Amino acid sequence: MQVSRKVAIVTGGSRGIGHGVVKQLGQDGYALAVLDINALADYQANFDALDKAGVEWLYVQGSITSAADRESFLAKTLEKFGRVDVLVNNAGVAPKTRQDVLDMTEESFDFVVGTNLKGTMFMTQIVARQMLKQDIRGKKRGVIVNITSSSVNVSSPNRAEYCMSKAGLAILTQVLADRLAAERVLVYEIRPGVIETDMTRVVHKKYSDLIEAGAFPIARWGQPEDIGLAVSAFCDDKFIYTTGNHVDVDGGFHIKRL
Numbered sequence: 001m002q003v004s005r006k007v008a009i010v011t012g013g014s015r016g017i018g019h020g021v022v023k024q025l026g027q028d029g030y031a032l033a034v035l036d037i038n039a040l041a042d043y044q045a046n047f048d049a050l051d052k053a054g055v056e057w058l059y060v061q062g063s064i065t066s067a068a069d070r071e072s073f074l075a076k077t078l079e080k081f082g083r084v085d086v087l088v089n090n091a092g093v094a095p096k097t098r099q100d101v102l103d104m105t106e107e108s109f110d111f112v113v114g115t116n117l118k119g120t121m122f123m124t125q126i127v128a129r130q131m132l133k134q135d136i137r138g139k140k141r142g143v144i145v146n147i148t149s150s151s152v153n154v155s156s157p158n159r160a161e162y163c164m165s166k167a168g169l170a171i172l173t174q175v176l177a178d179r180l181a182a183e184r185v186l187v188y189e190i191r192p193g194v195i196e197t198d199m200t201r202v203v204h205k206k207y208s209d210l211i212e213a214g215a216f217p218i219a220r221w222g223q224p225e226d227i228g229l230a231v232s233a234f235c236d237d238k239f240i241y242t243t244g245n246h247v248d249v250d251g252g253f254h255i256k257r258l
Ligand SMILES: NC(=O)c1ccc[n+]([C@@H]2O[C@H](COP(=O)([O-])OP(=O)(O)OC[C@H]3O[C@@H](n4cnc5c(N)ncnc54)[C@H](O)[C@@H]3O)[C@@H](O)[C@H]2O)c1
Pocket: 011, 012, 013, 014, 015, 016, 017, 018, 035, 036, 037, 038, 062, 063, 064, 065, 090, 091, 092, 093, 094, 115, 119, 147, 148, 149, 150, 191, 192, 193, 194, 195, 196, 197, 198, 199, 200
């Protein structure tokens, strides 16, 4: 068991935004533990690149929706790295098919809310309990970052279950920040706008057209690296008198204008 370096868990870190966060935190000197439903073999190149960069990592295939998977992942993380300093709750899903809120199925609600909100809640619970067992290192005991979405407060009537799941995570961020502040565990939320990943592939043309039409003040697709940088800022000691806050990483999309 090694305990000298900082350790970050990133859920859903095989690809996309999660992997952007993994790369950035690796560059910042963290050892990385990833829980993802994907097989490592499908994303091996991403992890070979971490090896080349001298980043230590652990990959466990499993789901945030399974109590057994969450527990065994945390046990493996502690066995390999000894502690957890940062939890980035990134794993998330969109509805398999976009359907009007009046046609939404219970199955789709359970899939999306069960993954994004319930899975994240109970993942956080076991990791936060672990953080509380650990010493304070430097200025804080731990950091938790929830990756939500502009959908926290932007309506999409054809994927209401997604909006609800992310809005739930927004209040969870504040509840956890409140509960854990005295323990010096700081909790933040990042709301990405449109980020170029597998998740947005099906709506690539629609969002490219919106960008072209000027819907985003910074007129380009967001990249996973943009989210990695924001997570990195929260994990640094720059925000130690700040908890329960969110930041929009969306090219200014949240700005209301006439
Ligand atoms: N791409 C965007 O424009 C965008 C915008 C706002 C928010 N987000 C959020 O960012 C996060 C990452 O999305 P992305 O765009 O990189 O999508 P993605 O589909 O490329 O990545 C999601 C990752 O989560 C993993 N995952 C899914 N369900 C899981 C589960 N039950 N347990 C463990 N891992 C699981 C997937 O295997 C995948 O690696 C999601 O929470 C998403 O809602 C994305």
